[in-house]
Amino acid sequence: MVEINHSQIEEAIRMILEAVGENPDREGLLDTPKRVAKMYEEIFEGINLDPKESFDLVFSEEHEELVLLKDISFISMCEHHLLPFYGKAHIAYLPRNGKVTGLSKLARAIEIVAKRPQIQERMTSTVADSIYEILDPHGVMVVIEAEHMCMTMRGVKKPGAKAITTAVRGSLVNDSYARSEILNLIHN
Numbered sequence: 001m002v003e004i005n006h007s008q009i010e011e012a013i014r015m016i017l018e019a020v021g022e023n024p025d026r027e028g029l030l031d032t033p034k035r036v037a038k039m040y041e042e043i044f045e046g047i048n049l050d051p052k053e054s055f056d057l058v059f060s061e062e063h064e065e066l067v068l069l070k071d072i073s074f075i076s077m078c079e080h081h082l083l084p085f086y087g088k089a090h091i092a093y094l095p096r097n098g099k100v101t102g103l104s105k106l107a108r109a110i111e112i113v114a115k116r117p118q119i120q121e122r123m124t125s126t127v128a129d130s131i132y133e134i135l136d137p138h139g140v141m142v143v144i145e146a147e148h149m150c151m152t153m154r155g156v157k158k159p160g161a162k163a164i165t166t167a168v169r170g171s172l173v174n175d176s177y178a179r180s181e182i183l184n185l186i187h188n
């Protein structure tokens with residue numbers, strides 16, 4: 001794992017605190033730069049990880065019908081404002097050639113990709129592409145629903161507005177019947 005530069009973050013946070021008119025040397029803020037550096041290490045740990053490496057466990061199982069893991073909660077960071085966007089991810093795939101992965105590995109891929117500054121669209125397609133490449137399934141569909149703090153606590157201020165993004169690969173691209181079945185299962 002690539003180390004993040006703690007002292008650079010600490011210096012930057014001190015500067016931000018000064019720039020907003022705070023005194024970084026007052027008691028309550030003294031340890032804040034350190035805490036923020038530690039926090040960034042945690043919430044951005046996916047920057048240097050590859051979600052494809054989550055699929056280190058692949059079973060050989062002759063099941064070529066739908067596998068859906070739904071309601072995988074996640075919190076990511078919007079790359080425009082560095083504010084969280086959070087919600088649920090759903091992953092559906094149709095295995096091929098006996099390549100079925102552990103269910104938790106799907107959730108691990110979401111965790112890795114979530115821990116990056118990004119936009120929701122990229123998060124959705126990165127997860128779909130990783131699964132499509134590693135498991136080589138007939139098809140894959142990733143649906144992500146999220147609320148963006150940059151649209152609720154500032155700017156347009158619309159709490160409750162949800163962004164829904166999908167990424168579809170393989171046979172599901174031309175199979176609207178299977179896609180609606182997946183969406184029904186997600187939302188029933």
Ligand SMILES: Nc1nc2c(ncn2[C@@H]2O[C@H](COP(=O)(O)OP(=O)(O)OP(=O)(O)O)[C@@H](O)[C@H]2O)c(=O)[nH]1
Binds near residue numbers: 078
């Ligand atoms: N497509 C997409 N847009 C996002 C995402 N997260 C944040 N945004 C948008 O990124 C845009 C950045 O717009 P800018 O005009 O550069 O920034 P801004 O002046 O702060 O924009 P406002 O939020 O409208 O005040 C905003 O419209 C955000 O809603 C995302 O995951 N996907």
Ligand SMILES: [Zn+2]
Binds near residue numbers: 078
């Ligand atoms: Zn934003």
